[in-house]
Amino acid sequence: MLVKTYGSAVFxxxxxxxxxxxxxxxxxxYHIVGLPDNTIKESLRRIESAxxxxxxxxxxxxxxxxxxxxxxxxxxxxxxxxxAIAILAASGQIESEELDKYFIMGELSLDGGLQSIKGALPIxxxxxxxxxxxxxxxxxxxxxxxxxxxxxxxxxxxLSDVVSFFTKSVEHFPxxxxxxxxxxxxxxxxxxxxxxxxxxxxxxxxxxIAAAGGHNVILIGPPGSGKTMLAKRLPSILxxxxxxxxxxxxxxxxxAGKLSAADALMTERPYRSPHHTISDMALVGGxxxxxxxxxxxAHNGVLFxxxxxxxxxSVLEVMRQPLEDRSIVISRSRMSVEYxxxxxxxxxxxPCPCGxxxxxxxxxxxxxxxxxxxxxxxxxxxxxxxDLHVEVTPVNFNELTSLSAAEKxxxxxxxxxxxxxxxxxxxxxxxTLHYNAQMNPNMVRQICTIDAxxxxxxxxxxxxxxxxxxxYDRILKVSRTIADLAExxxxxxxxxxxxxxxxxxxxxxxxx
Numbered sequence: 001m002l003v004k005t006y007g008s009a010v011f012x013x014x015x016x017x018x019x020x021x022x023x024x025x026x027x028x029x030y031h032i033v034g035l036p037d038n039t040i041k042e043s044l045r046r047i048e049s050a051x052x053x054x055x056x057x058x059x060x061x062x063x064x065x066x067x068x069x070x071x072x073x074x075x076x077x078x079x080x081x082x083x084a085i086a087i088l089a090a091s092g093q094i095e096s097e098e099l100d101k102y103f104i105m106g107e108l109s110l111d112g113g114l115q116s117i118k119g120a121l122p123i124x125x126x127x128x129x130x131x132x133x134x135x136x137x138x139x140x141x142x143x144x145x146x147x148x149x150x151x152x153x154x155x156x157x158x159l160s161d162v163v164s165f166f167t168k169s170v171e172h173f174p175x176x177x178x179x180x181x182x183x184x185x186x187x188x189x190x191x192x193x194x195x196x197x198x199x200x201x202x203x204x205x206x207x208x209i210a211a212a213g214g215h216n217v218i219l220i221g222p223p224g225s226g227k228t229m230l231a232k233r234l235p236s237i238l239x240x241x242x243x244x245x246x247x248x249x250x251x252x253x254x255x256a257g258k259l260s261a262a263d264a265l266m267t268e269r270p271y272r273s274p275h276h277t278i279s280d281m282a283l284v285g286g287x288x289x290x291x292x293x294x295x296x297x298a299h300n301g302v303l304f305x306x307x308x309x310x311x312x313x314s315v316l317e318v319m320r321q322p323l324e325d326r327s328i329v330i331s332r333s334r335m336s337v338e339y340x341x342x343x344x345x346x347x348x349x350x351p352c353p354c355g356x357x358x359x360x361x362x363x364x365x366x367x368x369x370x371x372x373x374x375x376x377x378x379x380x381x382x383x384x385x386x387d388l389h390v391e392v393t394p395v396n397f398n399e400l401t402s403l404s405a406a407e408k409x410x411x412x413x414x415x416x417x418x419x420x421x422x423x424x425x426x427x428x429x430x431x432t433l434h435y436n437a438q439m440n441p442n443m444v445r446q447i448c449t450i451d452a453x454x455x456x457x458x459x460x461x462x463x464x465x466x467x468x469x470x471x472y473d474r475i476l477k478v479s480r481t482i483a484d485l486a487e488x489x490x491x492x493x494x495x496x497x498x499x500x501x502x503x504x505x506x507x508x509x510x511x512x
Contacts, residue, residue: 003090005082007105008126009074010119012290012337013251015126019068020079022086027062034067037075046077047084049110054159059091073334075289078117081106081136085162094166101133104162112159114138116261121247121254124148134174136162143264144254146177147247177264180243190236190268194409197233199399200226206390206502208412211237212419213481214435216323216345216385218308220504221392222362223355227348230392231304234346235269236409238302239417245300248340252299256292270301276310284318290330290337295322298343308347309377316382319345323385326438345386349378360393375505387437387474389504419484436481441473448476450491457493461500475499 002023008015030044048058065083067074082104089096105123107115120141125148127135134152135145142155152174156162164170194204203219207230210217219227241249250266253259259266274283274294285293295303305311322328326342351357352371357364364371383389420435426447427433439447450458458475461467467475476491479499483491 005086007082008123015122020082021066034070050108050112053112077107080108103127103135116140118257120145140261142175146175192233199395214437215387217388219348237412272298273304295341296339308349388502
């Protein structure tokens, strides 16, 4: 008897319908075809034990299992459940009338329990797009799948639950999650607040500008000056995710298997902080079945690279294209997948190996030329994509022990949102642009116009401070953001002057 069940394979952040065909005939061997990987080939041992643990029988006949389309590589253990249900239906142990109405996915334990799967959200979206009635999956993934409207989602604990669903011996109810309620319930929840940071008002100002314009930032300062503490609080002043951004972000984390059972929708902007020993593949994504890397997991959020010069040169260089294109394409011989990677890069570094170059109180112990060599670990093309270079100095004792209340993230965030609203109005004709950092050189010339006095100021700054030509566009973009924060239609001299101040590493004399 031939029976079909339906599942899905995830490629990138999208899913494809997979048909699981099971035929039982004369003989005594099991065969799985349709380009399965080793995990799927091993699944029959898990399936046999799970079926027997449920009190049902594994057929002692020839079983041929085909995963169609047969020219696409199938990977992972989530095909256990659709194969098991198809075997039970083909052997007449459950009814097969409604199998074609549901997507079925899940990994089986030997005792018949269901383990969580990756990519439940994009699979649910594909199930709805393919006009399936419902989606049966492990209960741990049910909340993220239930975000998809017009699809019945049933979370099951074990194989027995799934069998009882199709035999109708037990009534099961779909999981209901209201996406908008879930979204607004946690949209303003943050563990860190800028009011926790004593002093450092100039650094807070720089991060406010970065948040308002979506600019990349590098913080340079000695150990213990508060670089990491400030970076952790940046998401709390970014505009809240809209519902579309929340769905995009949730899809990526779903594919990577990073969502917990309690999560239905990501409502906070992601904050990723990989260790400096990370590999190229872990940062940008990859593998035989390409998985998202840290830059994609930071999509719509913040990627923080602490101690930037300690990262391998090759790791830093692979970020150049994603920083420019805001996406990453991973190509393999049989496929090419694209992951979104629109993130804010926040990097931090010590000014030298000992950490005390330019320190107001402690003396640098590095040999001559070592500082320049240390900074040279970061290439010019990468620095070119970082708009704000901010020097961080240690907080003095009086500021550290002050009892005066610092400005809360909520107050700063309101100013940032107001500036983003101005930019939304400016770029309303172009759906690919959302903030100033995304402007191309032609748009910079059209939008960031300055008068003769402003041109003279930039010219003077470039000559006296040794600023490079590549800093010119960055200064104009940042000055436009500063003007937006001030609700000014024109870029004034004070806006330009402040933007020029944030180009520390472009100064020829900075490292001696």
